[in-house]
Structures are given as C-alpha cells and as structure tokens.
Amino acid sequence: MTNPTAGRGRGVRVSTAVVARLRERGVDVVTIEGRTPGEALDQAKRAVRTGTDCLVAVGGDGLVNLALQAVATTTTPLAVAPAGTGNDFARLVGVPLDDPVAAADIVIDDRRRSLDLGRVGNRWFATVLSSGFDSLVTERANGMKWPSGPSKYNIAMLLELSRFRTIRYSVELDGHSSDIDATLVTVGNGPSYGGGMAICPGAVADDGLFDVTIVRASSRSRLVRLSPTLYKGTHVDLPDVETHRAARVRLSAPGMVAYADGERFTPLPVQIDSIPGAVTALVGTTAWSDRADRPR
Incomplete structure (x- = not known):
C-alpha cells in the first residue's frame, strides 16, 4: 500500500525497492495505490477480507x-516501509528509516508484536494525539497558499507565537476531571511525533495506558525555551510540564482541533480510548518491545 506523494516522491522509490526485495525472496506481492485515500482504504480492506498475509504501508x-x-x-499484521517526513510509527516498531531492503526483510522475518491503539469514535491512531499550540500551527499552515515546503510551517509557527495565548482545557483522565490553562495537551500511545520529538517519552505501546503530557508554559519565552528539550524528552522534568497515565481521556477546549498520527482527526471535545492489543505489527530488533531502556 503506497502513497506515491510521500516524501516528495520518495514513496515510489521506496515501494519499488521493497517490492523488488520481497519478490526476490519469493513473496507474492499485490500493490495498492488508490487515486484517493478512500479508494486506497477500500482496496486495503478488501485485501484484508480476502486473507492477505500482511499489509505493508509504504509511506509516512x-x-x-x-x-x-x-x-x-483483525488478525492481519501491519508492516511499514518508511517514506514520509515524520515516520514516528517506523521508529516505534524499530524499522530503519533509510533502508527499504531492511524494511522488506522485516516483513520476511515475521517478528510479531501486539500493539495497543488509540480510538476516537470509530477511527484509530498508533502514535500521538495532540491539541494545542502545535495543532494551531498546523491548521494555520494548511490554510496558507504560500510558501510551500517546510518554510510554510516555520512561518505559521512565528505567526502563532506572535498571538500566543494559553488555552482553557477541560481534561478528564479515567473519570477524574480538571480545568487547566495549557499550551499543549498530548495523548501518547507511543513516545514521539513530528519526526522524533519525544513528547511522551515514557509511553509504552503495549501497557493498555496512554501517557498524557500537559505543557502549561504561560508565555512565549517559556515555550521557546522548552522547545529544544522535546527531542530528548527532558521537558517532562521542567516545572511547566506535567505527565499522567490513563486508559480513557476526554478533552474539551473551545475552537480547538485534535491531530493524531500527523492527520487532522476531529474538533474538540473528544474522547480517546486505549484499546489493548488492537493491532499486530511486524517489528525490527529495535522495536519498543525489545529495547533495554524501555520504561516499566
């Protein structure tokens, strides 16, 4: 299943390499590349219904x-050959980001792990759901016709910083409610989003719980100072940040939108449920489940 536009055309190159490697090793491959996401999803569901041994996603x-x-x-396992810009699911399941042949070999090796998923209504996500400053930046960038590429997001971030404000959230964690002023609320099934930012560094993808990170930074300067700590996950030690664990999260804030797996999911309010073992993933040797430093 390929997104030909992933990584500015990298998806096609990665797909070609993955298919060639699988066929070289004797695997029967059927390719899915719908003209629209809906068409691709229909084809994927049809393949699952008719008994495919594995669905391989080539993209971001x-x-x-x-x-x-x-x-x-379902019992059909999911594998990934990363070809996007973020590739946080690939990080989670231990797939090399720049080696399509190695990604294909992980499919052949068939190392299976059960993975929790987050569910919002009837829609699933695997990594992080977020709402706040980051979703405001994405919403603004998506509405801009110029410029294109990464600079669009940099400009959108500067514009949102110029009108920085905290957001009044109602947060409910496993039935316990509170009203808070926050900059960002994230719900992590996995630890990272946005291309390796460890926003929920303690998240474990098979424990039946989300890690919830709440950033309360109350000024532009405090938010900017916090930003460099996100990739290392050390922001959770700062006084502006608090973390929680819960199996069910409800979020509400006026005018806010939730993004998950990098996709626009839904306006708030939203209920997010952790569903244990909702998917089987084919993993590499550095998957979350096999890391020596995995949180306990």
Missing part, C-alpha cells in the same frame, strides 16, 4: 494511519 505516518483503519482488530 499518514499512510500508516490509513492502513490501521483496515487492519485494526
């Missing part, structure tokens, strides 16, 4: 999210 986190909608709660 957005395509992985689309593939999840076909395989969640």
